[in-house]
Amino acid sequence: MRGQGEKAVVIASVEALLPKLIPPEYWERAALSLQVNQETDHDHLAQRLVLAGYERLDTVSGPGQFAMRGDIVDIYPFYDLPVRLEFWGD
Numbered sequence: 001m002r003g004q005g006e007k008a009v010v011i012a013s014v015e016a017l018l019p020k021l022i023p024p025e026y027w028e029r030a031a032l033s034l035q036v037n038q039e040t041d042h043d044h045l046a047q048r049l050v051l052a053g054y055e056r057l058d059t060v061s062g063p064g065q066f067a068m069r070g071d072i073v074d075i076y077p078f079y080d081l082p083v084r085l086e087f088w089g090d
Contacts, residue, residue, distance in 0.1 A: 014063070015079075040087065042068060049075065 030052035034040060046056060046068060054066045060076040067074045076082040 034085065042073070042087070045073065053078075 032045075032048055032052070046066075049066050050056060054064055054075070057065050057067055058069075060067050060074045060082055063076050063078045065076045071087045073085040073087070074082060075085070
C-alpha cells in the first residue's frame with residue numbers, strides 16, 4: 001500500500017509492454033506484406049518502414065531498426081527476431 005505522494009514503479013521488459021502500448025489500428029495501417037519474386041521499390045520500402053516507426057541505421061542492433069545495403073535489407077521488428085531480405089535483379 002502506497003502512502004500519499006508516493007509513485008508506483010513498473011518493472012517489465014520491453015517485449016512484455018510493447019504489445020500493450022501500440023494500438024491495434026496502428027499495427028493494421030503499418031502492416032507490410034512482401035512475397036517471394038515480388039518486385040519492390042527500395043525507396044518506397046524505406047518510406048513505409050519509417051512511417052511505421054522504424055529508424056534507419058547502417059546496421060541493426062535492436063527492435064524498431066532497419067538497414068539497407070545494396071540488395072540487402074535488414075529489419076528488426078518491434079515484436080520478433082530480426083529478418084534479412086535479399087533483392088536480386090530488377
